[in-house]
Amino acid sequence: MAYKPRLEPDIIKILRLLNARGNLTEQEKRYFEGKKKGFEGEVFFDQVVTEPLECEGLVINDLLLKFNNTYFQIDTTIIFKDTIKLFDVKNFQGEYYYEEGRFYAINGSERDDPLVQLERCVSHFRQLLYSLGYKGTIEAYVVHVNPEFTLFQVPRTYPIIFPSQLNSLRKKLNNNQLKLNDWHRRLADKLISLHIVESPYDLSPAYDFDSLRKGNNCGRCQSFSITLNDRILTCNNCGHQETVESAILRGIGEIKLLFPEMKITVNVVYEWCGGVWSKWVIRNVLKKHFKATGYGKWCFYE
Numbered sequence: 173m174a175y176k177p178r179l180e181p182d183i184i185k186i187l188r189l190l191n192a193r194g195n196l197t198e199q200e201k202r203y204f205e206g207k208k209k210g211f212e213g214e215v216f217f218d219q220v221v222t223e224p225l226e227c228e229g230l231v232i233n234d235l236l237l238k239f240n241n242t243y244f245q246i247d248t249t250i251i252f253k254d255t256i257k258l259f260d261v262k263n264f265q266g267e268y269y270y271e272e273g274r275f276y277a278i279n280g281s282e283r284d285d286p287l288v289q290l291e292r293c294v295s296h297f298r299q300l301l302y303s304l305g306y307k308g309t310i311e312a313y314v315v316h317v318n319p320e321f322t323l324f325q326v327p328r329t330y331p332i333i334f335p336s337q338l339n340s341l342r343k344k345l346n347n348n349q350l351k352l353n354d355w356h357r358r359l360a361d362k363l364i365s366l367h368i369v370e371s372p373y374d375l376s377p378a379y380d381f382d383s384l385r386k387g388n389n390c391g392r393c394q395s396f397s398i399t400l401n402d403r404i405l406t407c408n409n410c411g412h413q414e415t416v417e418s419a420i421l422r423g424i425g426e427i428k429l430l431f432p433e434m435k436i437t438v439n440v441v442y443e444w445c446g447g448v449w450s451k452w453v454i455r456n457v458l459k460k461h462f463k464a465t466g467y468g469k470w471c472f473y474e
């Protein structure tokens with residue numbers, strides 16, 4: 173079990189909702205696809221390599237930290253007794269190559285070199301760790317997880333792990349038998365407490381309540397083609413089923429995610445769900461799961 177689990181970032185959830193209920197531009201759609209693909213790669217890495225780690229090691233997923241006014245992000249950090257290992261997971265697809273120390277896609281266009289990003293990140297992280305009293309070694313790797321990734325002309329000394337090496341990476345990590353102590357757990361807790369939740373790198377498009385499409389859609393595939401039968405909603409696209417209560421609660425969660433400042437009232441939820449459910453049904457769900465403040469039409473739920 174990871175010491176800090178990996179959760180789907182809010183920016184992906186927001187973009188998914190906007191993609192279904194709004195109009196993402198082609199550029200925003202590509203950004204959304206890129207974010208999703210990156211996250212899927214990280215989840216795949218977890219499944220193959222760190223879940224669960226059968227040795228003494230604290231797995232901290234998805235850290236966004238700041239040192240000397242510079243942000244840096246680490247997909248996976250593992251604290252062992254005498255080493256901290258960092259992994260930057262990439263879900264690239266296609267063919268790439270190195271030439272004279274630069275990183276190119278096969279069509280000859282230069283791309284941001286993951287190793288340069290990694291080096292920059294390690295430099296900041298090392299300074300932060302030393303400031304916290306850590307004196308061990310730090311090892312960092314770029315990990316490619318996509319089986320359709322190929323890299324040519326790469327010196328074998330580069331700290332890169334390929335898809336064919338993931339199983340042996342898992343075995344190597346699990347060989348680490350040195351016992352951790354409270355100091356390591358305190359270091360892990362400290363790093364997690366320094367994690368920045370709202371990433372300055374996340375680019376959310378502008379949106380507003382009125383212009384987004386209303387109505388219940390499928391919680392799995394986002395389709396708005398839904399059939400209601402005996403208080404169960406069934407998606408006509410993927411077959412996913414959900415109770416009315418669960419659909420209303422999910423709708424409330426969507427409003428809270430997209431509009432954190434908005435007060436949750438019966439009318440707001442009624443409108444968001446497209447007027448499909450009576451206000452009486454919505455009020456009952458709100459009363460059951462939230463605390464009411466105020467009365468009558470000024471009543472809102474927290």
Ligand SMILES: [Zn+2]
Nearest residue numbers: 390393407410
């Ligand atoms: Zn569906």
